[in-house]
Amino acid sequence: MKVPPLDLKAQFATIREDVEKRFQEIFDTQHFILGPFTAQLEKEMAELCGVKHGIGVASGSDALLLSLMAAGIGEGDVVVTTPFSFFSTVSAITRLDAKPYFVDIDPRTCNLSSETLGSISDENVKAILPVHLYGQLAEMEDICLWAEVRDVAVIEDAAQAIGASRNARMAGSWGTAAAFSFYPTKNLGAAGDAGMVITDDDEINDRIRCLRDHGAKERYYHDEVGVNSRMDAFQAAVLLSKLPHLNEWNEKRKEISDRYRAELADLPLETPYELIGNDHIYHQFVIRTERRDELKAHMDKEGIYTAIFYPVPLHLQKCFAFLGYKEGDFPIAEKAAKEVLALPVFPEIGEERLSMVVDAVRGFFK
Numbered sequence: 001m002k003v004p005p006l007d008l009k010a011q012f013a014t015i016r017e018d019v020e021k022r023f024q025e026i027f028d029t030q031h032f033i034l035g036p037f038t039a040q041l042e043k044e045m046a047e048l049c050g051v052k053h054g055i056g057v058a059s060g061s062d063a064l065l066l067s068l069m070a071a072g073i074g075e076g077d078v079v080v081t082t083p084f085s086f087f088s089t090v091s092a093i094t095r096l097d098a099k100p101y102f103v104d105i106d107p108r109t110c111n112l113s114s115e116t117l118g119s120i121s122d123e124n125v126k127a128i129l130p131v132h133l134y135g136q137l138a139e140m141e142d143i144c145l146w147a148e149v150r151d152v153a154v155i156e157d158a159a160q161a162i163g164a165s166r167n168a169r170m171a172g173s174w175g176t177a178a179a180f181s182f183y184p185t186k187n188l189g190a191a192g193d194a195g196m197v198i199t200d201d202d203e204i205n206d207r208i209r210c211l212r213d214h215g216a217k218e219r220y221y222h223d224e225v226g227v228n229s230r231m232d233a234f235q236a237a238v239l240l241s242k243l244p245h246l247n248e249w250n251e252k253r254k255e256i257s258d259r260y261r262a263e264l265a266d267l268p269l270e271t272p273y274e275l276i277g278n279d280h281i282y283h284q285f286v287i288r289t290e291r292r293d294e295l296k297a298h299m300d301k302e303g304i305y306t307a308i309f310y311p312v313p314l315h316l317q318k319c320f321a322f323l324g325y326k327e328g329d330f331p332i333a334e335k336a337a338k339e340v341l342a343l344p345v346f347p348e349i350g351e352e353r354l355s356m357v358v359d360a361v362r363g364f365f366k
Helices: 008-013 016-029 035-049 060-070 088-094 114-119 140-150 202-211 233-263 292-301 318-323 331-339 350-365
Strands: 053-057 078-081 099-102 125-129 153-157 177-181 195-199 216-218 285-288 340-343
Touching: 008 016, 016 035, 016 233, 035 053, 035 195, 035 233, 053 060, 053 202, 060 088, 060 125, 060 153, 060 177, 060 195, 060 202, 078 088, 088 099, 099 318, 114 140, 125 140, 140 153, 195 202, 202 216, 233 285, 233 350, 292 340, 292 350, 331 340
Parallel strands: 078 099, 078 125, 125 153, 153 177
Antiparallel strands: 053 195, 177 195, 285 340
């Protein structure tokens, strides 16, 4: 393959010495679970997002689940969210026997459309879960105002948006709580699964710290049934080595995205729309074309990685058939699922590989 989705080997080469030093300290101290590195990462993440608390957990999926649990979401509760996202956005809701209430997306950003919220009449709505898709924030002013009027929790799915902001306010600082993922492919990726909940709410913080450790504030004394979702020290060590570089890496993604946007502007495709006020960190650079499948096949032939995020909207997934949704219920999301294609956008791509991607896309259309 000529152009991969990422070049984590090149990235690791820049931080190898720092990571190995931290790993040696872990082995010397034998603090493998949570420990001082996790505590430091929690503090630095909270500072980055401009809130009081960070709680390290085992994955981004767990961060969503624990955020909903801490907000009191349970059986029969309704959570408003988007049908166009990664599976965990909705599986976290259904695992609690709560009900996802889908609303369609903004055709420009593919984020949850705040314009659809006025039509919601379900009295059992207890939370709204917007997703900051592909690296830019949803319209959080409108969403938070809607939630405030209805007195419901706002849980941000910020898995793809670490370091992004809207009107100078960071992702993770808008809601009752926010979930971040450190899956290796993220802009800030661990060496395995890891995640974090961010919150300004002292009670949410205390409850998640309890819930992530089997529901025990004190060992062997369980206040409620929690889960085993503690961040391990090795993941925290990797993330602490990477965090000082995050802004530089995000800026590089923006530069690459600007190049794509400029060099593909005359082609019959849509490049990402950046909402006014948003600082988009381009976890993905997603174009749209009605000839998506043909273009992807062409790129595959050229040895260039592309990906579809996401080919099947959540309301049409087989495992969620019990919710009763059908094709045609959310036409904008369904149309996006047939048109979106992500091009490689990683800081280490380099001029040669970037030009190869551009030439391949242009070659297909020309």
